[in-house]
Amino acid sequence: MGGATLRVIDFGRVSPLRSQTLWHAIAHGVSAGAPPTLSFMQPESPYVSIGFHRRLDEVDDEECRRRGLRVFRRMVGGGPVYIDNGQLFFQITVPASAATAMRARALRSLLEPAAEAFRATGIAALLEDQGDIAVGDRKISGHGAGQIEQAVTVVANLITRFDHTAAARIIAAPDVATTDELEGLMRRYVSATPVSPEAFRAAAVERYAAALGLDAKAGALTDVETAALASLDAEFVADEWLMGAGRPAPPVWRVKVKAGVHMAHAAADGLSARLSLAHGRIIGASFAGPSLNGAGERLGHAVCGDTEEGARRRLAAAGFDQLAELVGAMERGR
DSSP states (O other), rough: OOSEEEEEEEEEEHHHHHHHHHHHHHHHHHTTTTTOEEEEEEEEOOEEEOOOTTGGGGGGGGHHHTOOOEEEHHHOOOEEEEEOTEEEEEEEEGGGGGGGGHHHHHHHHHHHHHHHHHHHTOOOOEOOTTOOEEEEEEEEEEEEEEEEETTEEEEEEEEEEEHHHHHHHTBSSSSHHHHHHHHHHHHHHHHOOOOOHHHHHHHHHHHHHHTTOEEEEEOOOHHHHHOOOHHHHHHSSSHHHHSSOOOOOOOSSEEEETTEEEEEEEEETTTTEEEEEEEEEEEEEEEOOGTTTHHHHHHHHTTTTSHHHHHHHHHHHHHHHHHHHHHHHHHOOO
């Protein structure tokens, strides 16, 4: 795989901007012939990152201003996330020719060594089917992945401390109750881990080198990467880059907490519906609107345990057709 070396770069604490642009620059370097690279960095202050294709209005800009948070758009996917110095980020970047064409298989091969590193430090971590690293049903490491030029990069994190309140409130939600429910789901399904960053770094280097069949060696940025970094530093603070290409607004609001755990909200004609879902089943529901004649709470309890399709059918059978349509819109918006 691009020679016998796994280049390892530990950048330590860096600015929020550099915690994004450094690993993008590495992708340009690996694309140009630099060896596969495992990099580490920790932001020195909090900020928000949003995925390449996502709408900027998914971020609550007023909350970000109140908290003094910059927002940066990354070149890989995923929704808005809150990032601070309680998170150690690591990136594995390999030539695209070395990554399987099957996305799920590539993700597993590039994330399994991270799960092994967690286990090596005493955490009973498993890699879930969709790429989250979890202990039981709690996510302990999220990820983002994508191809940049001719390199594939997978980004993940070690969470030593997690601000669930900030993570929920930087996301633009339809109302305060939805934000509160989102924070509750994050507290239930996202956890920090009591692992020293130094121990995790050492374990990650060992596991990635073994998995890729390479010798790990400390390295530095190449000239190509240094030039790319200067360009990326300017690009990532430009208003045009932050705004993104623009996409149509989705018909419903939907946020992923972890693989299999979501919140959804839809409203129309004076009715509103909010669902919390875990592994295909409704675990919380709230319906409101004058046409429900006070039945919203009863209906919310009634659909708990149903799938979205089951809830839609139940509501339609009970004569609440408009409410059933809202739930159907949530189902289609998955």
